[in-house]
Amino acid sequence: MRRADLSRRQMLAFLGGLGLGSVLAACGGLGVLLWWWSRPPASTDVPPLPTAQLAQATPPPTATVPPPPPQPFVSREAWGALPVNHEAANENGFYSAENREGWRVYDDLYTAYQTLVVHHSVIEADSDLATVREVQALHQGERGWADVGYHFLIGKDGALYEGRTLAARGVHVAGYNTGSVGVCLLGNLSNSEPTPAQWQMLVQVCLWLKGLLGLTHLAAHRDFNPMTACPGDTLWAAMDTLAQGVGLERGTGGYLGDA
Ligand SMILES: [Zn+2]
Incomplete structure (x- = not known):
């Protein structure tokens, strides 16, 4: 269908649809942008530490060891x-x-x-x-x-x-x-x-x-x-x-x- 063939009413409906579509598209774009900013880092950004490495990185619970007596x-x-x-x-x-x-x-x-x-x-x-x-x-x-x-x-x-x-x-x-x-x-x-x-x-x-x-x-x-x-x-x-x-x-x- 050519635009010239559209009736005024059809044209208005088309333009309205186009406008609504643009708004929806813009909102959609903004939403995607906000989602991108706020999303947690993907698991591929920082590789998870193996459990063994985490255990090594955690300080032992008994951090204060009493000093030993003088020698001998x-x-x-x-x-x-x-x-x-x-x-x-x-x-x-x-x-x-x-x-x-x-x-x-x-x-x-x-x-x-x-x-x-x-x-x-x-x-x-x-x-x-x-x-x-x-x-x-x-x-x-x-x-x-x-x-x-x-x-x-x-x-x-x-x-x-x-x-x-x-x-x-x-x-x-x-x-x-x-x-x-x-x-x-x-x-x-x-x-x-x-x-x-x-x-x-x-x-x-x-x-x-x-x-x-x-x-x-x-x-x-x-x-x-x-x-x-x-x-x-x-x-x-x-x-x-x-x-x-x-x-x-x-x-x-x-x-x-x-x-
Ligand atoms: Zn004494």
């Missing part, structure tokens, strides 16, 4: 510690409101501990190993405690010996044990100085436990219990320097515990 470290097993005795005369059974002297296990070490308390052993055997065993025997025997009272002991050769588990309250500073971590230098420091290796390890232990337990304070045993000579005059004289060097407050001000 001698575990209880390595020095031949005797097992904990929960029937000990003066640390009998487990802690409760009715048994406040019992073996107390902390819920959270970081909030439980505030102060590192320094001691000397006074007793000294033929070797560091023998002294550590003797200290445990004294504490479990004569003193009647469940285990060695200190959490750590430092040998004259600078080795760090594992004492009572950090998870449990120590027995080393009468009336102030809760929240106090006990570190004992082997030897009698009333009449001798710590060895350079012992001194070096003490500094490392302070820094390690400060980070591990969030400690705020460093004290000598004598700061809490003024009647004792512990930790000996030579270490006592160095306490301020030590506290300053490891960035802890000196003294009893951090104590929050109840026993």
Whole structure:
């Protein structure tokens, strides 16, 4: 059909149809454009990672690993510690409101501990190993405690010996044990100085436990219990320097515990 043959009415209908078609076409075009912009990237744009690769890319859930103790470290097993005795005369059974002297296990070490308390052993055997065993025997025997009272002991050769588990309250500073971590230098420091290796390890232990337990304070045993000579005059004289060097407050001000 030629356009000239169309009647006016047919022409109007044709033009109207053409106009509607144009609008529809334009809308269609816009719609396609919007769809193009908003569509998610096609699977062919970025190849999917294999599951194995995704697993490798995901960090492990335990991102914070506690820092290891300074070396050389001698575990209880390595020095031949005797097992904990929960029937000990003066640390009998487990802690409760009715048994406040019992073996107390902390819920959270970081909030439980505030102060590192320094001691000397006074007793000294033929070797560091023998002294550590003797200290445990004294504490479990004569003193009647469940285990060695200190959490750590430092040998004259600078080795760090594992004492009572950090998870449990120590027995080393009468009336102030809760929240106090006990570190004992082997030897009698009333009449001798710590060895350079012992001194070096003490500094490392302070820094390690400060980070591990969030400690705020460093004290000598004598700061809490003024009647004792512990930790000996030579270490006592160095306490301020030590506290300053490891960035802890000196003294009893951090104590929050109840026993
Ligand atoms: Zn002491």
